[in-house]
Amino acid sequence: xxEGHVVHRQAKKIVRTFGGQVVSASSPQGRFDTGARxxxxxxxxxxxxxxxxxxxxxDTERFLHVHLGLYGKWTFGKEVAPEPKGxxxxxxxxxxxxxxxxxxxxxxxxTTAERAAxxxxxxxxxxxxxxxxERAWARVKxxxxxxxxxxxxxxxxxxxxxxxxxxxxxRAGIDPYRCGRDVDRAEFDVMWDDLxxxxxxxxxxxxxxxxxxxxxxTAMKRGKRHDRHGGEVYVYxxxxxxxxxxxxxxxxxxxxxxxxxxxxxCQAH
DNA sequence: AGCTCATGGCGAG
DNA sequence: TCGCCCTGAGCTG
Numbered sequence: 120x121x122e123g124h125v126v127h128r129q130a131k132k133i134v135r136t137f138g139g140q141v142v143s144a145s146s147p148q149g150r151f152d153t154g155a156r157x158x159x160x161x162x163x164x165x166x167x168x169x170x171x172x173x174x175x176x177x178d179t180e181r182f183l184h185v186h187l188g189l190y191g192k193w194t195f196g197k198e199v200a201p202e203p204k205g206x207x208x209x210x211x212x213x214x215x216x217x218x219x220x221x222x223x224x225x226x227x228x229x230t231t232a233e234r235a236a237x238x239x240x241x242x243x244x245x246x247x248x249x250x251x252x253e254r255a256w257a258r259v260k261x262x263x264x265x266x267x268x269x270x271x272x273x274x275x276x277x278x279x280x281x282x283x284x285x286x287x288x289x290r291a292g293i294d295p296y297r298c299g300r301d302v303d304r305a306e307f308d309v310m311w312d313d314l315x316x317x318x319x320x321x322x323x324x325x326x327x328x329x330x331x332x333x334x335x336x337t338a339m340k341r342g343k344r345h346d347r348h349g350g351e352v353y354v355y356x357x358x359x360x361x362x363x364x365x366x367x368x369x370x371x372x373x374x375x376x377x378x379x380x381x382x383x384x385c386q387a388h
Numbered sequence: 389a390g391c392t393c394a395t396g397g398c399g400a401g
Numbered sequence: 402t403c404g405c406c407c408t409g410a411g412c413t414g
Contacts, residue, residue, distance in 0.1 A: 124395095171397095186396080188397060189394060189395080189396045224397060225398090378393095
C-alpha cells in the first residue's frame, strides 16, 4: 500500500536484484500467463518509477508495467523461490534471487509506444529529477477543484498519496478545501519544494516523516516511536488527537471517498 | 473466526 | 459518485 516513494525504492531494488540478468517470468496464479511469457527469458535492463507506476525494461521492445494499487505487494528473496503460497500474479527469478508480486491493481506487458503514452499521461513526480512543476501549476491555477483533491490526482502530482497530501497541506498551512485557482504561485512553490524534500527523504529512509524536530514529541527521545504507518506525521490518521503545534483537535472528513486529515486551526484558509 | 479498514485507480452510470 | 478489484493488518469477540 505504497505512495510514490515506495515504488521508487522498489524500482531500485528490482534493478539491483535483476539488472543485467536473464530472468524467468511466470504466473503461479495463472492470471498473468500470457504476459509472463512475453518477458520470460529476457534480460532485465532497467526499472524506474513514474509516480506510483513501476516500469521495468528488458532487452526486447517490451516493458513490464505494474501498479500496486491498495493491496499490491512485492516480496523479494535471495534463495531459490519456494513453492508458491497463495495467489502470486508474477514471479521473477534469476539464478540467485526471486521476486513475487501479489494483488496488483495493474500488471501488464506493454510496447514502447504504450509506455510513451502512459508516461505522458502521468503528471510531474516530485521525486524525479526530470519533473516539470509547471505542468502541475498549469492545472492547479485554473482548477475549481479543491487543492486536497488535486494533490491526489496523479495527472497533476504523481506519486502523492493520502499521507503526503495531508502532510504537505499541513506544512503549508493550506485548507484542503480551498480551490486550486485560489492557491497563489508562492504557495504552490512552497508546497512543491516541500513535496520534493519530503518524498525524496521518503525514498532515502523508506518511511514518511514530516514532523519538524521543534514540534516532535518524540524527537528528543532515543529510539523514536513511530505511528502505525511507520513514521511520524502531523495529521495523517491523527483525528481527534491534539495538533502538535496549536493543541486543537485534528479533524477527519471524507473527500472523494478517501479520509482527509487536517488541522482546522493551523489550516484555516 | 469474523469484521473493518487501508499509503489506489478504474469503469459504469 | 459508487462499486469493485482482491490482500493483509488490526481490531473485536
